[in-house]
């Protein structure tokens with residue numbers, strides 16, 4: 330492991346000023362992602378800024394029924410919070426589908442969003458990786474790529490974003506609140522994550538000196554009827570091969586509003602907007618569901634080992650829509 334400096338920030342102002350002073354430094358929250366990568370040598374920051382003393386743990390249901398979740402709230406606290414369980418089931422289910430109880434107790438919401446890909450080549454510094462070392466190459470494209478992306482890939486990178494929770498938040502139209510020396514901003518989750526393009530080392534639009542302070546979920550009409558479905562190699566403690574988060578509102582038997590987002594298939598939560606469009610205003614009959622399944626995989630590009638994800642995604646969409654049909 331490389332030597333690095335460490336400091337505990339007492340408040341957001343000091344956290345941000347350390348970040349500006351220490352080039353290449355990283356924030357440390359629960360440490361469940363970053364510490365593995367430090368010990369493996371995949372990340373080599375010269376300095377860590379421990380943000381655990383910052384007052385960012387509150388989970389607050391606002392008067393307008395939107396939910397504000399502090400960036401340091403633990404994954405467990407959010408998943409088991411009464412307002413989340415009753416109003417945003419997909420958020421609770423997507424968090425509980427990930428990691429283990431011990432890890433979820435330590436892991437924060439901000440860290441979950443910024444967790445690093447599980448691509449084997451990224452995590453093992455003995456391999457080339459354009460995400461870790463720009464310009465060095467992407468062995469996954471011709472190598473072990475069963476877990477890799479089928480949408481939005483580039484010639485530089487085919488890694489997937491590993492967070493289950495981010496997929497749930499994508500189906501809820503969440504926004505990320507941030508703070509830096511330039512002020513505060515709110516970023517829609519679909520704009521927050523980037524596709525790899527020519528800069529796979531840049532995973533989000535966050536600037537180097539920007540701190541995530543909270544996640545906001547608007548008071549959406551569809552949040553209550555929402556669900557998360559995850560296909561993985563083991564029934565626990567495994568990352569998604571494919572997952573789907575969904576949320577729906579019916580008018581009679583017809584779909585009035587719907588959100589579908591897929592995980593395990595792209596460098597970011599992948600909104601299935603074409604599939605959503607095929608469902609609007611229609612009852613969930615088998616023919617309609619079949620069209621949505623085909624729309625969900627339109628444009629997929631597979632690699633040597635991951636063609637199975639196309640079929641898995643179609644089946645996940647069908648199962649999600651069957652579940653919704655039972656709720657209509």
Ligand SMILES: Cc1cc2nc3c(=O)[nH]c(=O)nc-3n(C[C@H](O)[C@H](O)[C@H](O)COP(=O)(O)OP(=O)(O)OC[C@H]3O[C@@H](n4cnc5c(N)ncnc54)[C@H](O)[C@@H]3O)c2cc1C
Nearest residue numbers: 358359360361362363427428437439440441443492493541
């Ligand atoms: C064995 C194992 C299995 C797992 N399985 C799953 C799974 O199935 N599904 C899943 O979704 N996840 C899974 N995870 C990942 C886990 O959810 C993440 O490790 C965790 O959420 C990261 O949160 P953290 O607070 O520990 O982040 P940290 O490790 O502290 O930080 C992660 C990154 O976020 C940055 N960061 C943290 N907070 C902020 C902030 N407020 N502002 C700006 N930057 C910040 C850090 O600088 C770092 O780059 C697993 C992890 C392990 C170790």
